Amino acid sequence: MRKLMSNRLAVPAFLALLVVGLAFVMPSNFYFRVAALVWISALAVIGLNLLMGFAGQVSLGHAGFFGLGAYSVAILPAQFGLHPVIALIAGGAGCALLAFVVGRPILRLKGHYLAVATLGFGILVSMVISNEAWLTGGPDGMPVPRLALFGWRARGADTWYWITGGLMVIGALLAVNLVASPTGRALRALHDSEVAARVVGVDVGCYKLIVFVISAVYASVAGSALALVNGFITPDAAGFLHSIQLVTMVVLGGMGSILGSVVGAAVLVVLPQALTVFHDYEHLMLGFMMMAFMILLRSGIVPSLSMLIGGRRA
Amino acid sequence: MARFWNKIGRVAVTSVAVLALGAAAHAADTIKIGSSLSMTGPASFLGDPEGKTLEMYVEDINANGGVNGKQLELVIYDDAADANSARTFATRLVEDDGVIAVVGGSTTGATMAMVPVFEDAGIPFISLAGAVVIIDPVKEFVFKTPHTDRMACEKIFEDMQKNGISKIGMISGTGGFGKSMRGQCMDVAGNYGIEILADETYGPKDADMTPQLTKIKGTDGIQAVVNPGFGQGPAIVTRNYRQLGIDVPLYQSHGVASKSFIDLAGEAAEGVRLPAAALLVADKLPDDDPQKPVVTGYKTKYEETTGEPVSTFGGHAYDGLMILVEAMKRAGSEDPAAIRDEIEKTQGFIGTGGTVNMSAEDHLGLDLSAFKMLEIKDGDWTIVN
The missing domain is CATH 3.40.50.2300 (Response regulator)
Structure with a gap:
């Protein structure tokens, strides 16, 4: 059991089983849609977790990248006739470049200053998207052309369940490989102590930048996926509240845990749907449950639980 | 430890109860x-x-x-x-x-x-x-x-036509509402033989629109001004408009059709015209208006x-x-x-x-x-x- 847990393919394999297994118990398209939203959020959260949980840097502007990815599959096909898949890749590449350019000066900052700088970046992106109405449709949003591959049109929540589930498993696979690589070790070193990492020869600035770029690409791809699933996109996707939501998912699920990212995303996407029965008290309940999670499972749902189970067995 | 599992148990029970409630059966018929x-x-x-x-x-x-x-x-x-x-x-x-x-x-x-x-x-x-x-x-x-905002523009232009106005200035908010209505007004102006000689904008948080209005005042031949906007911007425009002593009619949009606009603009609001739904003036409708019983x-x-x-x-x-x-x-x-x-x-x-x-x-x-x-x-x- 322990050996299995420590295998680095265990988490992606488990997630793949989860995606396949859940598909058999879904009663309706509504559940497929909610699950697809969980996979999409999970993808963005895995990326952000690499930055927050492994490299120890905070970003309060990740919805900016998410929004850019989303709008790239809306704008590029509409304005230049690009295929949505190419637009998705172009969006990811564009975000990587932007993260590289923006990240170089920003990542020199630490702690609160870094948080505020990324916050500013996120707000800037969402302002541009809401104001350039000729390109983005402004606050009312714009339609996204449906995805068609070799004459086959992707529509219906169950189709998107498989596509987004696949993307999420691939994302998790890449993430665990990155964490297990020398880059991952360097990242964890600089999370624990930047000074110590520098002493043992880790190029701190360079690694921070690498992981910032990677997490921006995750967010961008997730944004593109959401835009394609919905067929319509509004500037909310790039908004400040969405950035906060992503950070909350990371912390709730557990920093530095890939599985935790998926759990955090699942909790925050599914809970509001489950709580609609409470009508007026919905937000109160949501807040209460999040507080309960954070008080009882202090280092996030997955790490706390695995510590408990592991601790009992040892 | 046992206490901890107890707590976890309680949380789990609550969550399950919540989910079960969500799936509760609905009454038939x-x-x-x-x-x-x-x-x-x-x-x-x-x-x-x-x-x-x-x-x-x-x-x-x-x-x-x-x-x-x-x-x-x-x-x-x-x-x-x-x-x-x-x-x-x-x-x-x-x-x-x-x-x-x-x-x-x-x-x-x-x-x-x-x-x-x-x-x-x-x-x-x-x-x-x-x-x-x-x-x-x-x-x-x-x-x-x-x-739609297109209809609001048409209503304003129709009223202008009746009053022999054909050359106007526009000052629009850059928020979603003002922007959209500005576009629609531009689009339909031609149908009513209306020419837009000045086209100014202001941001949602601007506290003074005197510069834009001065420019409109200085444009030759303007017979009326339209202000597509929402929130407090139009109230400021209205106040500045009177301060500058512009004497051509001012038209506001249906976006300010509420009592709070009159309160904000004060005396400057006198004489301002705007299109609005009958509901706003329910008690002032003539008795033979078919909408009267519905809106009241x-x-x-x-x-x-x-x-x-x-x-x-x-x-x-x-x-x-x-x-x-x-x-x-x-x-x-x-x-x-x-x-x-x-x-x-x-x-x-x-x-x-x-x-x-x-x-x-x-x-x-x-x-x-x-x-x-x-x-x-x-x-x-x-x-x-």
């Missing part, structure tokens, strides 16, 4: 209609009166025997003006709740995100949002009740039940629900396609927004008579003919 509104969040000024109106009138209809002998069941969700959650709730209404029709969508963004779901499922959807894109081009299952009835009921002043937004929800109920009565069945056909055949329906005559090409069905041209006199609205 009712007609289910759905709604997703922005009852909280930045657009709650739209969604809140809409939600209250729907609940109030569904209760009323049920107390009076329901529709076709069955009780109505209203399933209502709060999307907080987020397009993504609106989309999820739309899927939920169709797939999980099994509603046969939907009245909702407070904002254009939320509405447009929901449209594909209802189109695919073939469920009639009456939107409560403003923009013209919702019904133009016409979508088979999508209708809407609020008048709605206003009285809303104000008595909620204790809040009536707003035109709640009126849109009233219109949407009543159009749907009439259509269900005519169709005599619960088949969504049959109800859709009957909604499209709505003729001579008198609601708070005006007289609705829908057709296969027009899923809004309002004409310019839906707007009344108002002028502010002695700190109150008066109807101009």
